[in-house]
Amino acid sequence: xxxxxxxxxxxxxxxxxxxxxxxxxxxxxxxxxxxxxxxxxxxxxxxxxxxxxxxxxxxxxxxxxxxxxxxxxxxxxxxxxxxx
Numbered sequence: 225x226x227x228x229x230x231x232x233x234x235x236x237x238x239x240x241x242x243x244x245x246x247x248x249x250x251x252x253x254x255x256x257x258x259x260x261x262x263x264x265x266x267x268x269x270x271x272x273x274x275x276x277x278x279x280x281x282x283x284x285x286x287x288x289x290x291x292x293x294x295x296x297x298x299x300x301x302x303x304x305x306x307x308x
Contacts, residue, residue, distance in 0.1 A: 227261055227263065228269070228278075228291045228293055231259045231261065231269075231270075231271060232271065234259060235256070235259055235271045235276075238252060238255050238256065238259075239252075239273070239276075252273065253273065256270075256271070256272075256273045257270075259271055263292075265292075267280055267281070268280070268281035269281075269291060270286065272286070272288075275288070278290060278291050
């Protein structure tokens, strides 16, 4: 589960940099692509810059889905303004 937490922290940091003007839109999107990873079960996960939610790859498309981490988050949306 550390990968999910690390990706969330990185997402929050990238979003803060983008919102403050330190990253332009293209650089922000490129860095978000780098957040995708494969978990221990072979599933692919990423955080969407559009809705701040976790997405799971079902083999054809990215689908909003909570990560398999009990009690990890409340709801499905991350708060990029929260400190972590």
